[in-house]
Amino acid sequence: MVKILVVDDEEDVIRLLEFRLAKEGFEVISCADGPAALTLADQEKPDLVILDIMMPLMDGMEVLRQIRSRRATSRIPVIMLTARTASTAVDEARQLWVSDYMMKPFDPEKLVLKVKKALKIPVE
């Protein structure tokens, strides 16, 4: 089963994504901060990470850098959730090889399309 790690400090957003992605038959694991995300990524080896940029403790960009710098996780596709105008952050994220990004607020349906695209799952 495809395993997706959702990282966001907003419980409401995690719940929304868990619900919607479960509908698609994905297994969703989640956490609310960067350090926990790195631990989970190491332990669970998810197939995809959905990562919020603005988070306390460690921001999404740093989490992304660390995921990319570890051999076990360096190739996991990541979709960034970002504030719309953080174009420099988007630019930076691109250099660190992200599969896609989604600007908040977002339409869950569109995110599902991006997830499937990143996982190379054909959309019917």
Next chain:
Amino acid sequence: MKDLHWELSTLYEISHLLSGNPDLPDLVDTIAKAATAFGNADASWLAVCDEANGKPEHAASHRLSPESIGDLSDNVQDWLPFSVAAAGEPAVLTDLGKNAVLQRIAARESLSAAAVVPVTYNERLTGVLAVFWGPASRRISDHIEPVCLLANQVGPAIANARLLSEARRRAEAVHAIFNITQMIGASPLMSFALNVIMDEANRLFGTDQSTIRLIDSNTRELVVRASRGFSKQTLRRIRLKVGQGGVGWVAKHGKPLILNDAASDPRFSYYPEDAERVSSLMSAPLIVQGRTIGVLSMSSIEPKCFTEEDESLLMTLAGEAAIAIENARLYEQIRKRLSEQKVLYRLAQQLASTVDVPSALQLIVNHLSTSFRAKLGSLRLLNDEGTMLQIGAVYSASDEYIKLAIENEQMSLDPGTLGGRSPAAFAIRERRICAVSNIFKDRRFAAWRENARAEGYTSLVCVPLIPTETPIGVLSLYFRDARRLQPAEYELLQTAGRTAAIALQRAMLDERLLKEEVTRRALEEVSHLKTEFVSQVSHELRTPLTAIQGYVKLILAGHTGELNSLQEEFLGTVDRNTDRLVALVNDLLDISRIEAGKMDLVFESLDLAGAIDREIEALKAQAEVKEITILVDIEEATPRVRADPHRLGQIIDNLVSNAIKYSPGRSTVKITANPVGNNVLVKVIDCGIGIEPEERGKVFQRFYRAKNDLVRSTWGTGLGLAITRYLVEMHGGKIWVESEKGQGSTFSFSIAAVPDAGS
């Protein structure tokens, strides 16, 4: 035998004396004594004649009363026998009663006979020797010969003594002149030079009074610059102008003058009765380059016989004095120039290190007030309209004036007011220095006399401060006494005024720039805070909006089960309004970032067709609702463009979504692109309501919304086109609109092409 021995010893004594270079008076004295002895006589008298006028000069006598000496000396022409005076023959007078003078002598001194022997040298009469006998004397004729012998000896001796004293005096004069030249050369101070000259001259001429007077070119008065032997009161009393008195005569004619009997000469008549007695006067003009600048005078209480020799010597001294005075004047001039330069230099130097205007103002006033020894000084600045003078800085020894000046801070330049009739206003209007040497005599500023009395000044000078063309203020210096500005001072003030004006203007400009810089920084800070605030707020809004929008869309998509039609409709309303809220937040964030200069673009080489397609794809649903057809016509040769992909998308999205919004249903929105020069021109053409001509320029202003019902009823933030314009301009392009009312609008923008990009 005894007589012969005595005669010989006396002759020896005389020749010994003569060989010892005696002074003429000593010699005459000795000879007179000897003559009595030689002639076995009772008294004798010897006079040496003045070479020039033949009058007896150095008279000496033996055994004669002072009355008789005076009688003989003063009346030589009355008693001297013709044979002696004219032929140089000795005369024996056995009856003294024949002559009135000699009769008086005979009676007074109990004498009965006399021998008068000429003293000659080189066949010229140089003196007269008279020997007197009493009634008891016998064989007078026997005694005449030795007397004649003595007289013959005496002639050359007197000549020698005279030559010697002359030589001595010449040597002394040369020494004196040498002294003067040396001392004058060593010191450039005029008073010192003049004192040296007078001391040497007094020593040389044996006089005790001397003056050096210089002509005041304004008043023509002979002002005493140095003096010896006169009391201050006398000098104060004796005020001479050119042409008055002996000294004035010399000043007028430029010639030397000797008045040996000063009191009897009308040219000398300037002395008041009670002044110190002056018996003899000798004056020489001080001439510099053919111009008489003053007079050097020597005088004496004792009667004197100044000679032509003395006169020429005095002329030499006067020449030296004139040179000394001229040198001193030149030196003073140079020194003054130097001190003026120093004034200017120090002013400029201090101003250069002054940054703020108040300090600069105070510095200028203080510096120039003290340099010119003014009692008060003020600097007033002209207001921007040029109608008022405002006090900038004040210099004064007393605080009261400063207080007063600050109270009368403003002064109008209107000619109808007191201020408008002030010297300061005059200087501003005329744009030149206004010098008032005596305000109590100057009719122009009669209105200010009261002020002058109150402040205690008599003269003032107002210097307009003109950096380039327009006066910026006026500097006024007030003097206690009447003071006439010298040309050099005038020049100095003019230069100082200009220096001060330029420095002041610079300081004012600096201050203005500083103020502007402070304002700019404050505005920047405010703008930064605003951006931060908007950014923070938009993030805070976005978080709940994410949840709202996400869940609403989830429900609307049917993931939580079947909805009834009302639920679907109402949730759709929530969804649409959430979209609007999100758009508003996004637009606000964009505009605040753009205006704060915080929006950074990341330029790439982009395929325009691809970018347009992506945006149309996103707007498809919106267009389908109104059944609007979107046509894209991109010219083959259109090159890639240099743009930030995200922002270019935003530009296209804004324009196309606007076109859809304001187009009627089932119409067409057309997008074209074609290369124009180094740019690509993109047009978005709709068949909508169009824009009124007067509104066309305003649609790109933020929060502007057309006064049109359709626009009013259509939702929009009023920021879309403003953001679009900013974004186009940040790409280096231009955006404009062409429109016909009711015929649709065409929004065009240009964007830079990537050079040499084939496809």
